[in-house]
Amino acid sequence: MKLVVFGLSITSAWGNGHATLWRALCRALGAAGHRVLFCERDTPWYAGARDDLDIPGLETLVYPDWDSVRPRATAALRDADAAIVTSFCADGPAASALVQEAARPVRVFYDLDTPVTLARLARGERPDYLPLDGLAGFDLVLSYTGGAAPERLREALGARHVVPLYGSVDPDAHHPAPPLPHYAADLSHLGTYAADRHAALDRLFIDPARRRPASRFVLAGAQYPLDFPWTPNIHFVRHLPPGEHPAFFSSSRWTLNVTRQDMAALGWCPSGRLFEAASCGTPVISDAWDGLADFYTPGEEILLARDTDDVLDALDMDRAQRDRIAARARERTLDEHTATRRAAQLLNALASVRASAAA
Incomplete structure (x- = not known):
């Protein structure tokens, strides 16, 4: 499969827990033969703390502004099997609109910050990474949080199909090591x-x-x-x-x-x-x-x-x-709780949506 992701940052883990999660997922997906294009907007705070990534199957696209990346992103979506927009994506609404216009891929929103999203909505605030019309335009919504969160995402944002996808770890990257x-x-x-x-x-x-x-x-x-x-x-x-x-x-x-x-x-x-x-x-x-x-x-x-x-x-x-x-x-x-386990859960959720659409 080919997945296109519009997210916060995978290239820098400075003050950014999203990066660690995505690196682990991408390693697991790459090991299974899948490809991921990760698109992120360039920002000065991440530019000063980027990490060297060597993850088979992963391509990163760091862009200065949405207008400059839109043609490349549009082309990438033409042969993508799934397109994912995440919470705190710097161009969330624009990326969501582009993904929802695409004909081929399964359209996914992954809320890696579900408690923050729901708490801000409860206070009458609108997170700027959300589409103005909510999440009804996505085939699948992934929630980093389980429990009551999926139902609340349905009620508050019109999400149609919500599946928890929790954090994980890459055991090859996190393992017992000599102490320093x-x-x-x-x-x-x-x-x-x-x-x-x-x-x-x-x-x-x-x-x-x-x-x-x-x-x-x-x-x-x-x-x-x-x-x-x-x-x-x-x-x-x-x-x-x-x-x-x-x-x-x-x-x-x-x-x-x-x-x-x-x-x-x-x-x-x-x-x-x-x-x-x-x-x-x-x-x-x-x-x-x-x-x-x-x-x-x-x-x-x-x-x-x-x-x-x-x-x-x-x-x-x-x-x-x-x-x-x-x-x-x-x-x-x-x-x-490994990334391999989570990657399998992600692929199963995508396959379930595609099967439902074909039925």
Whole structure:
């Protein structure tokens, strides 16, 4: 199959979780013989932090503006089997209109930010990546979030056929690796700063650092403000290249997953970082949200923390118990949460739509 994607960015992972997900999916699709053309608008913040990509079957098209790319995109759609527009695509409405006008491909919208989309709509805001007439013009809508999210997308945006397509991990890119001293941590956290999860980060990461001054905490991610409440034992990594994620996680006794407020409120929305850490064999402490138990069993494959004491109790756990939790999570991840598994689910959803159209 040939897939054409209009998305945020696959070439830069700086402050952009979409890139990691798409890279993993594209590797899995390429390994199965499929081709992907990924179109993204050039932006200065991503241009300064692009990664070298060597993914068989993937072609990237970085363009300066929509008018310049429209002819090339139109030509690409003529022999495409599926065309996908994602949330936070810089030219979402224009790309959606072009895709919906195309005769051949299955027309798909992939909302990688479903909780954000629904929360903004509930506040009376219209996300600028959505078509003005909603999602009824797409044959298939993929939602990064399960639970009640698909039905809410139908109600709020007229989506006709909605299927969850969760995050995933590429085990070849995220695996146990030799630890590095500068990433060594009793507790680590990898994530772009977001004001709506600062309270949870304060409770589950910063306060434990205050109460354990002899322990080492490592925080990696973009956009952390100058007035962030650093402590002497929190070490900061501003940009962690994707190739160093395995060493980062493998250097941690524990790593912390903190979910954004809208995602936690809706539930059934696992972060890609959760799968990455588990695939690297690192035990995970996570905030609690509905649906998490569908992905990992609390107490056996992951630990849930509601307050600082829960985190401190985990840090005091003996190594044998910690290693058992990590091993079980890695096994579950390799069984259920790989990009190969998600790519198969994507292809099955596309095939189902094509079969329905032909019936």
